[in-house]
Structure formats: structure tokens, C-alpha cells
Amino acid sequence: MRFAGKAALVTGAARGIGMATAEVLAKDGAGLALNDMNEAALAETAEALRRYGVTVTTHAGSVTDPAFIKEMVDDATAQHGKIDLLANNAGGGPPATPWAEFADSDIAHFRAIFELNFFSQAMVLHALLPGMLARGYGKVVCVSSISAVLGQESGSAYASGKMALHALVSSVSKEVARRGVNINAVILGNPPHPSRTQGRQDYLDKLSHFNRVGRLEEFGKAIAFLLSDDASYLSGAAVPIEGGLLTPRLNG
Numbered sequence: 480m481r482f483a484g485k486a487a488l489v490t491g492a493a494r495g496i497g498m499a500t501a502e503v504l505a506k507d508g509a510g511l512a513l514n515d516m517n518e519a520a521l522a523e524t525a526e527a528l529r530r531y532g533v534t535v536t537t538h539a540g541s542v543t544d545p546a547f548i549k550e551m552v553d554d555a556t557a558q559h560g561k562i563d564l565l566a567n568n569a570g571g572g573p574p575a576t577p578w579a580e581f582a583d584s585d586i587a588h589f590r591a592i593f594e595l596n597f598f599s600q601a602m603v604l605h606a607l608l609p610g611m612l613a614r615g616y617g618k619v620v621c622v623s624s625i626s627a628v629l630g631q632e633s634g635s636a637y638a639s640g641k642m643a644l645h646a647l648v649s650s651v652s653k654e655v656a657r658r659g660v661n662i663n664a665v666i667l668g669n670p671p672h673p674s675r676t677q678g679r680q681d682y683l684d685k686l687s688h689f690n691r692v693g694r695l696e697e698f699g700k701a702i703a704f705l706l707s708d709d710a711s712y713l714s715g716a717a718v719p720i721e722g723g724l725l726t727p728r729l730n731g
């Protein structure tokens with residue numbers, strides 16, 4: 480029960496990496512403030528996680544909206560008394576916003592994708608950090624992608640937003656580590672995703688040292704480690720959880 484007495488905010492928690500992270504935190508005793516813009520799926524996930532006997536509150540809305548973020552943080556703090564842990568996870572593609580090669584891209588779409596993957600996480604962190612600093616305790620993980628490091632065709636807005644996160648994490652972590660707050664990033668690669676085609680999955684699996692897709696709980700457990708006191712000497716890091724995709728196999 481390494482998270483007993485702690486409260487965690489997890490964004491994008493209705494499914495995928497956010498849900499898997501929330502489950503590990505709940506199993507080890509954390510109270511959960513769960514966010515997602517998919518209200519129905521969020522309610523289902525919250526109900527499922529209550530079986531661990533922890534307090535689970537839901538905060539439905541988009542983390543791209545500054546007014547919503549303020550409401551979410553105020554509400555979560557009021558309901559849990561404090562927020563100690565932040566899994567800054569929501570990201571990916573905003574609805575109805577096509578990804579395109581840069582030369583063909585609509586700059587409004589580019590901006591929307593960048594904003595979801597950078598500003599939303601920056602804004603949530605900005606809203607929670609003063610409380611963490613006042614209490615002298617906080618653990619933050621910002622979820623990035625191998626696309627940031629490798630670049631991605633038709634994904635320049637996504638990769639740029641995620642890379643900006645690395646700079647935010649490495650800068651802010653230096654400001655707050657001595658005041659009790661650890662901030663790190665994770666560079667995810669090859670988690671399962673319902674939108675991925677089989678052909679692309681096969682390609683990614685070939686690059687992985689394990690020759691397989693990552694399991695959601697493998698990402699959740701690694702993120703939870705970074706949110707725990709076991710990771711007390713990690714700060715400003717960008718930790719790869721990518722099955723080796725950043726150092727791909729060369730011999731097939």
C-alpha cells in the first residue's frame with residue numbers, strides 16, 4: 480500500500496494508459512481524481528476502480544480548456560483535501576483534427592494537436608504545482624512519446640508538442656526538486672491502441688526487443704513507480720518505456 484494516504488489526479492483516465500496507471504495507484508491505496516472528456520467511459524472506469532476500496536471522484540471535461548482545468552483542480556482538491564500525485568497523461572489527437580504531412584497541414588489543426596500534447600499538460604501542472612509546493616510534496620509524470628525523440632511522418636505537431644514537454648519537465652524540475660516535488664517525463668513506445676492497423680502493429684513489434692506490443696499494465700506500473708517514493712532521486716528525467724524502440728534491433 481505504498482500510496483496509502485495519497486491522492487492522485489490522472490488525466491485521460493477513462494481507458495488506455497491513464498486507466499492502467501489509475502488501477503496500479505488504486506491497488507496500492509491512492510485516492511483517485513479521474514479526468515476524461517468521455518464522460519460515460521469515465522464513469523464506468525471510476526466504478527470499476529472503486530472495487531479497490533479507495534475514494535474515486537470523476538472530473539469530466541477537456542484539459543485543453545483553462546476554465547475547466549481550474550474547476551477540476553479546485554473540485555478535486557476540495558474532495559480529496561489535496562492532490563499529491565499527477566499523472567499528466569491525456570494526449571494524442573483531438574477529435575476531428577486530421578494529422579497530415581507538414582507541408583499539407585492546416586496550421587489550425589497543427590496548433591490544436593500541439594496544444595493538446597503540450598499546453599494541456601503545462602496548464603494542469605501549473606494549476607497543481609502551487610499546492611504541492613505549499614505542502615512540500617508532489618510527484619508528477621508527464622506522458623510523452625517516442626515520436627518526440629524520433630520524429631514522426633504526418634505527426635510533426637504531435638512530436639513537437641511532446642518534445643516541448645521534455646523541455647518543460649527538465650526546466651521546472653530544477654526549480655522544484657529541492658522543495659519536495661519530483662517531475663519526470665516518460666517516453667512511451669508501442670502501447671496497444673485501438674486505432675492502430677495490424678500492419679503498423681507488426682512493424683512496431685519487429686522494432687521492439689521483445690517482438691511484441693507492450694501491455695497496458697507494464698506502462699501503468701512504470702508510471703506508478705515514478706509517482707512513488709521509491710523514485711525519490713529521479714528528477715527532470717525522460718524515462719523510456721518503449722520495449723527498446725529507441726534502440727531498435729538491426730538484424731531483424
Ligand SMILES: NC(=O)c1ccc[n+]([C@@H]2O[C@H](COP(=O)([O-])OP(=O)(O)OC[C@H]3O[C@@H](n4cnc5c(N)ncnc54)[C@H](O)[C@@H]3O)[C@@H](O)[C@H]2O)c1
Binds near residue numbers: 515
Ligand atoms: N497509444 C500510443 O501509441 C501512445 C504512444 C506514445 C505515447 N502515448 C501517449 O500516452 C497518453 C495516453 O494515450 P493512450 O494510448 O492511453 O490513448 P487512448 O486514446 O487510449 O486514451 C486517451 C484518453 O484520453 C482522453 N482524452 C483525450 N483528449 C482529452 C482531453 N482533451 N481532455 C480529457 N481527456 C482527453 C480520451 O477520451 C481517452 O479516454 C497520451 O499522452 C499519448 O500521447 C500513446
